[in-house]
Amino acid sequence: MEKTYxxxxxxxxxxxxxxxxxxxxxxxxxxxxxxxxxxHKPTFTPGVDMGDAxxxxxxxxxxxxxxxxxxxxxxxVSGYPGGITSIRMRDQLAKYPDRVIQHAVWGMLPHxxxxxxxxxxxxxxxxxxxxxxAQNPTAIV
Numbered sequence: 001m002e003k004t005y006x007x008x009x010x011x012x013x014x015x016x017x018x019x020x021x022x023x024x025x026x027x028x029x030x031x032x033x034x035x036x037x038x039x040h041k042p043t044f045t046p047g048v049d050m051g052d053a054x055x056x057x058x059x060x061x062x063x064x065x066x067x068x069x070x071x072x073x074x075x076x077v078s079g080y081p082g083g084i085t086s087i088r089m090r091d092q093l094a095k096y097p098d099r100v101i102q103h104a105v106w107g108m109l110p111h112x113x114x115x116x117x118x119x120x121x122x123x124x125x126x127x128x129x130x131x132x133x134a135q136n137p138t139a140i141v
Contacts, residue, residue, distance in 0.1 A: 007045045013121060014052045017130075017137035020062040025104060031141065032056065032101070033108035036118045049114060053121040055137050059097040060126045064089065074103060098124035 016035050020028060038044050038051035072089040092100055101124045109115035123132060 007043050007048055007050065011050055015132065015135040015137035016052050016054050017139045018054060018056045018141055019058055019139065020056055020101075021058045022061065022063055023141065024063050025068075025100070028056075028062065028141070029101060029104040029108060032122065033105050035140075036105070036109065036121060047114065049117060051118055051121065053135070053137075054123070055130050055132050056101055056122070056124045057128055057130055058126075059101055059124055060093065064093070069093070074099070097126045 018028065018032060032054050034040055035054050036051045038049075041050060044050065069090040070088065073086050074089065074092050075084055075086050077084050087095075089100065102119065102122060105122055106115070106119055109118055123130065
């Protein structure tokens with residue numbers, strides 16, 4: 001009878017740098033979600049936190065189709081009656097470009113305590129500068 005090896009214990013996450021310049025939104029966010037979950041590692045175990053920390057830069061330079069910029073809407077609710085607020089993707093990218101990436105990646109992560117913990121390891125910046133040089137992130141893509 002074969003036994004299944006399940007990795008236990010806390011591992012220190014590696015740091016990964018993703019440059020979003022001329023990358024499409026969907027393909028880039030699937031890669032980011034895969035690195036956050038740890039699916040790129042041979043010891044991947046579902047439900048165990050073994051992913052890497054991801055730093056995304058140049059989000060304002062990523063590619064999105066014109067139709068999506070006009071048609072995609074982001075909604076948030078204040079909790080009060082009639083308290084729904086909607087914003088187009090074009091306006092969201094202009095005002096808060098980091099939220100576009102975070103929203104897309106959150107849809108690809110598990111919606112539980114583990115997913116919320118993994119999302120905290122995602123650091124998104126609109127420009128080229130980021131304060132994580134001390135972690136020596138390795139560039140991918």
